[in-house]
Amino acid sequence: xxxxxxxxxxxxxxxxxxxxxxxxxxxxxxxxxxxxxxxxxxxxxxxxxxxxxxxxxxxxxxxxxxxxxxxxxxxxxxxxxxxxxxxxxxxxxxxxxxxxxxxxxxxxxxxxxxxxxxxxxxxxxxxxxxxxxxxxxxxxxxxxxxxxxxxxxxxxxxxxxxxxxxxxxxxxxxxxxxxxxxxxxxxxxxxxxxxxxxxxxxxxxxxxxxxxxxxxxxxxxxxxxxxxxxxxxxxxxxxxxxxxxxxxxxxxxxxxxxxxxxxxxxxxxxxxxxxxxxxxxxxxxxxxxxxxxxxxxxxxxxxxxxxxxxxxxxxxxxxxxxxxxxxxxxxxxxxxxxxxxxxxxxxxxxxxxxxxxxxxxxxxxxxxxxxxxxxxxxxxxxxxxxxxxxxxxxxxxxxxxxxxxxxxxxxxxxxxxxxxxxxxxxxxxxxxxxxxxxxxxxxxxxxxxxxxxxxxxxxxxxxxxxxxxxxxxxxxxxxxxxxxxxxxxxxxxxxxxxxxxxxxxxxxxxxxxxxxxxxxxxxxxxxxxxxxxxxxxxxxxxxxxxxxxxxxxxxxxxxxxxxxxxxxxxxxxxxxxxxxxxxxxxxxxxxxxxxxxxxxxxxxxxxxxxxxxxxxxxxxxxxxxxxxxxxxxxxxxxxxxxxxxxxxxxxxxxxxxxxxxxxxxxxxxxxxxxxxxxxxxxxxxxxxxxxxxxxxxxxxxxxxxxxxxxxxxxxxxxxxxxxxxxxxxxxxxx
Amino acid sequence: xxxxxxxxxxxxxxxxxxxxxxxxxxxxxxxxxxxxxxxxxxxxxxxxxxxxxxxxxxxxxxxxxxxxxxxxxxxxxxxxxxxxxxxxxxxxxxxxxxxxxxxxxxxxxxxxxxxxxxxxxxxxxxxxxxxxxxxxxxxxxxxxxxxxxxxxxxxxxxxxxxxxxxxxxxxxxxxxxxxxxxxxxxx
Numbered sequence: 001x002x003x004x005x006x007x008x009x010x011x012x013x014x015x016x017x018x019x020x021x022x023x024x025x026x027x028x029x030x031x032x033x034x035x036x037x038x039x040x041x042x043x044x045x046x047x048x049x050x051x052x053x054x055x056x057x058x059x060x061x062x063x064x065x066x067x068x069x070x071x072x073x074x075x076x077x078x079x080x081x082x083x084x085x086x087x088x089x090x091x092x093x094x095x096x097x098x099x100x101x102x103x104x105x106x107x108x109x110x111x112x113x114x115x116x117x118x119x120x121x122x123x124x125x126x127x128x129x130x131x132x133x134x135x136x137x138x139x140x141x142x143x144x145x146x147x148x149x150x151x152x153x154x155x156x157x158x159x160x161x162x163x164x165x166x167x168x169x170x171x172x173x174x175x176x177x178x179x180x181x182x183x184x185x186x187x188x189x190x191x192x193x194x195x196x197x198x199x200x201x202x203x204x205x206x207x208x209x210x211x212x213x214x215x216x217x218x219x220x221x222x223x224x225x226x227x228x229x230x231x232x233x234x235x236x237x238x239x240x241x242x243x244x245x246x247x248x249x250x251x252x253x254x255x256x257x258x259x260x261x262x263x264x265x266x267x268x269x270x271x272x273x274x275x276x277x278x279x280x281x282x283x284x285x286x287x288x289x290x291x292x293x294x295x296x297x298x299x300x301x302x303x304x305x306x307x308x309x310x311x312x313x314x315x316x317x318x319x320x321x322x323x324x325x326x327x328x329x330x331x332x333x334x335x336x337x338x339x340x341x342x343x344x345x346x347x348x349x350x351x352x353x354x355x356x357x358x359x360x361x362x363x364x365x366x367x368x369x370x371x372x373x374x375x376x377x378x379x380x381x382x383x384x385x386x387x388x389x390x391x392x393x394x395x396x397x398x399x400x401x402x403x404x405x406x407x408x409x410x411x412x413x414x415x416x417x418x419x420x421x422x423x424x425x426x427x428x429x430x431x432x433x434x435x436x437x438x439x440x441x442x443x444x445x446x447x448x449x450x451x452x453x454x455x456x457x458x459x460x461x462x463x464x465x466x467x468x469x470x471x472x473x474x475x476x477x478x479x480x481x482x483x484x485x486x487x488x489x490x491x492x493x494x495x496x497x498x499x500x501x502x503x504x505x506x507x508x509x510x511x512x513x514x515x516x517x518x519x520x521x522x523x524x525x526x527x528x529x530x531x532x533x534x535x536x537x538x539x540x541x542x543x544x545x546x547x548x549x550x551x552x553x554x555x556x557x558x559x560x561x562x563x564x565x566x567x568x569x570x571x572x573x574x575x576x577x578x579x580x581x582x583x584x585x586x587x588x589x590x591x592x593x594x595x596x597x598x599x600x601x602x603x604x605x606x607x608x609x610x611x612x613x614x615x616x617x618x619x620x621x622x623x624x625x626x627x628x629x630x631x632x633x634x635x636x637x638x639x640x641x642x643x644x645x646x647x648x649x650x651x652x653x654x655x656x657x658x659x660x661x662x663x664x665x666x667x668x669x670x671x672x673x674x675x676x677x678x679x680x681x682x683x684x685x686x687x688x689x690x691x692x693x694x695x696x697x698x699x700x701x702x703x704x705x706x707x708x709x710x711x712x713x714x715x716x717x718x719x720x721x722x723x724x725x726x727x728x729x730x731x732x733x734x
Numbered sequence: 735x736x737x738x739x740x741x742x743x744x745x746x747x748x749x750x751x752x753x754x755x756x757x758x759x760x761x762x763x764x765x766x767x768x769x770x771x772x773x774x775x776x777x778x779x780x781x782x783x784x785x786x787x788x789x790x791x792x793x794x795x796x797x798x799x800x801x802x803x804x805x806x807x808x809x810x811x812x813x814x815x816x817x818x819x820x821x822x823x824x825x826x827x828x829x830x831x832x833x834x835x836x837x838x839x840x841x842x843x844x845x846x847x848x849x850x851x852x853x854x855x856x857x858x859x860x861x862x863x864x865x866x867x868x869x870x871x872x873x874x875x876x877x878x879x880x881x882x883x884x885x886x887x888x889x890x891x892x893x894x895x896x897x898x899x900x901x902x903x904x905x906x907x908x909x910x911x912x913x914x915x916x917x918x919x920x921x
Contacts, residue, residue, distance in 0.1 A: 026894055075878065133900055134891035151891060158893050181889060181897040188901065193812065209876050219845060219887040219902030225879075226841045244876070248864050259890075262751075263828040266902070267882035274878040275838040277808065282838055 002674075006333065006356040013327045014677055019147060019155040023325050026154060030319045033260025034370070041252075043372075049249045051374035054310035057240050058300045064207040064240040065291055071210025075272020077287035084294050085115035092117065092199070092232055095288055096126055099230060101196030105188075107214070107221035108132040109201025110149070110313060111234040111292050113335045114348055117199075128199070129191040131220040133184050140164050147328040149315040149337055150258050155328060188220070198224035202235040203312070204250055205289075208243050211271040212289065215254060215264040222268050229278045230286045233270070237296040238309040250312055253372035257314040295347035304383050308343045310373035317367035317377055322664050322682050323360050332357045339367055339377040346384055355388045360678070362671050363520060364664035365635040385522030394523055398670075402518050407526045409512035409533065413456070416485045420452040427451040432714050446680040447672070447711035450486050457488035461507040464495040471504035472592070476541035478534075478582075480553035481513050482703040490703055493730035494549050494585050501592045505547070510537030514556035515564075517670055524564065531561045532571060535578050546578065549585040549726050551632035551639075551702050552669070557582045559636070584633070586701050586725045590642045622654040625728070626695035628686070628709065629662035630702035643701055643725055650732045658693035660685075667708035683712045690720060698722045740826045740859045745910070747829030751885035752898065753906040757856070760913045761786060765795025768818075768851065771907060772801070776815025780804045780843040784820035786853045786911060792818065810842055817843030817903075818851040821883070823866045824859035824908075830884040831908065832866045834877035841879065850903035852883070856912040 069079040082088035106128050118128045130139045134153035138144050141164055146152030162175035165183055200221050204213040212233050214221040225231050255261040276285035299305050318324040318338035329337035334353055336344040339361045346354035361381040368376050405412045426433045432448035457479050483491045498505050515530035538546055548554045558579045565571040627644055634640040648655050666682030690698055700706050709722040745755045758764055779801050797803055804814055811817050819840050823832040831852050835841045844850050860866050887902030898904045
């Protein structure tokens, strides 16, 4: 469970209206400007190139570092390879001391923050001046944390900045942005013109030429590397690329993904020392490049996490993250925030420091979609979670739930049946649990929980399985826990629709939980156990296809089982064979009907047949349906279009799009129980979009989303219904 | 793309990025244009010597119009209103100026004053960054300080409100000289 201090930070951030407002406004605008600035460009090809360049470089940092060093030295610069933060700090201090430097101007550098340079210099009597406007404002506010990697002061209203400036100048400052920017120019110009050293970071470092590339909009890096007689650049190994031409795709993506700009105002490329004013005349300045390791070579040697070194620090992953948007960089606690930040923190700081930040990932995979370096951030976060669990163990609640119950299907099923009988007092005969007593109440704040079904699907299937004389296809239905125990009616709908298409459906009795709760909790041990049990059960069915109507289960069966059992000779092949048979229900319907727009039996193209049903009114009346893209369904299975196609042509359905249809509903499995305070506002936004769409019915392909959305709409007292696609199809074809 | 298309594309992009593009038909027109444009921005000018500046006789033209011209010195460009610098290339795709700014004066004049005048030969406009990188690589030694400038210095750090002129110039005037010189490499 998250630490107390971490929880406190979350609550502080969630209760900070100006922080949330600023981040939300930015993120909303960002989506649009990012789309515009990439219009007409082949983003997929661009990120392939960047990923290839950066991954290739990560495989040979030593060689590139040597080449870079030779190139810089050939021009007369110095390169220092810093093993860790302390070595880098000491080196900079030594250089400053040699020159008797008292004041340093800094342009924005993550690496300098990572090594806690400012504190160190101050302790040693040297004053560092941050010159990026936002960094400077934060520097004038001791104790204030940056809220965003690219725009660290985005959370501060102008009135707050005016107060900070008034305090600094000792005179009243009006909250006029233009005027405050003028003040910053005037005050920081003095520092630029008098500082003895300029410190910069780098966005890219080119090995063949020894060039460092720095992007800024303000131009502070250009001044910091032009005016003072000494320049120190702090460069992480992951900035290295082999050749000059490698900078082109990175410069194409960085500003576009970062802030939706085609290019930053200034791109500066420094190759060796250059002229500067040295007291009484022009001379050649001193250039020191610090190549910072601090965990990077360890990361490069790690076959799993090496991928994270492809990051170009655009922060687009955090810009699209529904969780980050609520809590901001202030919560993550270290220099690098968001999902990618937790991975970097695990190596640059420690696994312990990454434990809480990584737990914030809800797994919606939006970041993976936009990452210009093609980093699979959500999968890496899960791998990180596994390592946290390996080292720290599962927390008490998870251990009991996963190892004590989920890993023991017989026990879990017995408990669920018992729960169904015992839940009377809280459900009051309704299909929802609206309020839970005492400390459980946060589970139902903003969302009702569904009641456990009186009779699980596994006890209903014998009535559903009707042998067909000439089945078109033999399918085994893998229901997953939510359909089995909470929404068996979705399972019944699956039987009904597939039966009509001539599919013989069976329910392998030995099936257990797919293990997703264990996978997403980092509990590999339980996940492996469940994978084996399910594979054995599904093999027994002898089916041609394994159908699921839960995308999370589908991902577990298709992708996670082979991954979990890779390298296990007895199971690897079996896992792959099962994985190859798995198909989502809606996808199967699409294939069986060949994208055909009407129910079986009616001649092609004849749209006159009427479909009376409980959901879809008969005759010409249509019902407005809006489609919610479930994260795993869209971003893992890629079936968002297929689902719409299947729904679109059905008689009586008018498909209307809601805003942000592919934005997470906030469920995330156990996430909504672990972080109800974060899950709830994500759900609220989804509900608002649903209401605004004017639809009477929400279609979704994930029973988890159905659970979350129904619960949210119930508490709002809304009469908008939520149905799984299977239920809608079953009803429309009656 | 034909050079004329590149020029109009460059102009559109540069203006979209907040620069002001002033086309002139030949070097002789630069002086009178600048005298006219700069008079409202202050009379102190830092002028960096360059082929276009020389051919245009800028120093004489500005001096005759009463401008105070700074050409070097310890405090070069620190107190002036405008810096005048010739750039090597334009990049049409992003409306960007490119310069080998290894020389200290180029950097100071282009960054310290509130107004920056960028002289650019129209024939030096390339389609994209790769084209410009190739042009420098062909010249041999890669510049010690290579710089790309697109629009004025800007920040959105306070409430995401776009504000120009935070550290560098708040005004970027590109004098686009439409005469020969397109096939010359370097200065």
